[in-house]
Amino acid sequence: MNSSKKKAFYFVLLMGLVSLFSDITYEGARSLVGPYLGLLGASAVVVSAVAGLGELLGYTLRYLTGKLVDKTRKYWFFAILGYSVNLLVIPTLALTKHWTLAALLIVLERIGKALRKPAKDTITSFAGSQLGYGTTFALEEFLDQIGATIGPLIMSITIAQNIKLGTIDSYRKAFSFLAFPALITIGIIFIARVLVPEPEKMEKESVSSKSSQIKFDKAFYAYLIAISLIAFGFADFALIGYHVQKFGILSPALIPTAYMIAMIIDAFAALIFGRLFDKFGINILALSTFIAAFYSIFAFSQTSANVFIGAALWGIGMGAQESIMKATIAKLVSKEVRGTAYGFFNAIFGIAWFVGSAFLGLMYSLDIRYLIALSVATQVSAVVVIFYISKIKK
Numbered sequence: 001m002n003s004s005k006k007k008a009f010y011f012v013l014l015m016g017l018v019s020l021f022s023d024i025t026y027e028g029a030r031s032l033v034g035p036y037l038g039l040l041g042a043s044a045v046v047v048s049a050v051a052g053l054g055e056l057l058g059y060t061l062r063y064l065t066g067k068l069v070d071k072t073r074k075y076w077f078f079a080i081l082g083y084s085v086n087l088l089v090i091p092t093l094a095l096t097k098h099w100t101l102a103a104l105l106i107v108l109e110r111i112g113k114a115l116r117k118p119a120k121d122t123i124t125s126f127a128g129s130q131l132g133y134g135t136t137f138a139l140e141e142f143l144d145q146i147g148a149t150i151g152p153l154i155m156s157i158t159i160a161q162n163i164k165l166g167t168i169d170s171y172r173k174a175f176s177f178l179a180f181p182a183l184i185t186i187g188i189i190f191i192a193r194v195l196v197p198e199p200e201k202m203e204k205e206s207v208s209s210k211s212s213q214i215k216f217d218k219a220f221y222a223y224l225i226a227i228s229l230i231a232f233g234f235a236d237f238a239l240i241g242y243h244v245q246k247f248g249i250l251s252p253a254l255i256p257t258a259y260m261i262a263m264i265i266d267a268f269a270a271l272i273f274g275r276l277f278d279k280f281g282i283n284i285l286a287l288s289t290f291i292a293a294f295y296s297i298f299a300f301s302q303t304s305a306n307v308f309i310g311a312a313l314w315g316i317g318m319g320a321q322e323s324i325m326k327a328t329i330a331k332l333v334s335k336e337v338r339g340t341a342y343g344f345f346n347a348i349f350g351i352a353w354f355v356g357s358a359f360l361g362l363m364y365s366l367d368i369r370y371l372i373a374l375s376v377a378t379q380v381s382a383v384v385v386i387f388y389i390s391k392i393k394k
Helices: 003-030 033-039 043-073 075-095 099-131 132-163 167-177 177-194 218-232 236-247 254-280 283-292 295-299 306-334 335-365 368-392
Strands: none
Touching: 003 075, 003 099, 003 132, 003 177, 033 043, 033 099, 033 132, 033 167, 043 075, 043 099, 043 335, 075 099, 075 167, 075 177, 099 132, 099 306, 099 335, 132 167, 132 254, 132 306, 167 177, 218 306, 218 335, 218 368, 236 254, 236 306, 236 335, 254 283, 254 306, 283 306, 283 368, 295 306, 295 368, 335 368
């Protein structure tokens, strides 16, 4: 491994640790915010609306922040500002006395993620030109998912240890504890900023050659169609959990176990498909999408064995979404407009997921078979579009 690759590898590990500790912070918090809002007096409608608004703003604003990143080239400024807002509002939840302030902080946390996400992805992609985009984003996703697993576990332990204080005060203790991983995250990103003040210099010059377009081409727009189809037909795990609980397919204790299995598979699928992506290109995204396309047939069945199979397929789809999808952007778009591309990608993906989730919920209420048919059809359609992209990019 030459010095440039070695530097890029250690940098990716450092940014992976940023993902790990940030996920401990906000995934830990996200496991509690719903019941916490309820304890503060919010209705089910308010809880749902706050979550939906936060996700919608968190995704759509990324297009604007991505354009600002490209225009200013202030990659670290937006990354540090975004992480500071994203993470430091979380322990502040411990100070809230009414659901309105808590709701504001929850939405602000998502806005913070919108501020930093295009910049973080762009910074990571620069190192990816040295190591392979698939490998780079896969390693980041692997560490990210470790944090996503540890965070809720820490919250559960903290609440159990403080439950004698009362439910609401034990929640506040848990939120205040998250100040530690939040500060560690910001500390690591400052270290990364000092070590690599100009991350764009890690990018290989060949990446911005004739094969990459300064302006978005038809392959990029076709890719947006593909990821929209994937997002639209990919149900949130909350709907799977609702189905499992409604029909008593799994015990209450086993529902989070199914989710944990999905997250573990997500992490390892990201590593495997990320490596394969660097060898075989975008067709690997078609393969992972096709494998995951049939998750709904199993996840929305009536047997526990099928539900676990469905959760595993769902986890494969999630792992691909968080690694190969971002790696493909770096392949299709030059570094000059990559921040905009990541912002555009995230905004379109988020809107499609938001609208698709509502539509899938409607299909579920009408007939589960409608949901399954719609989900499989959109995923398989995405596979066709991805194969089309691979042909026009040859």
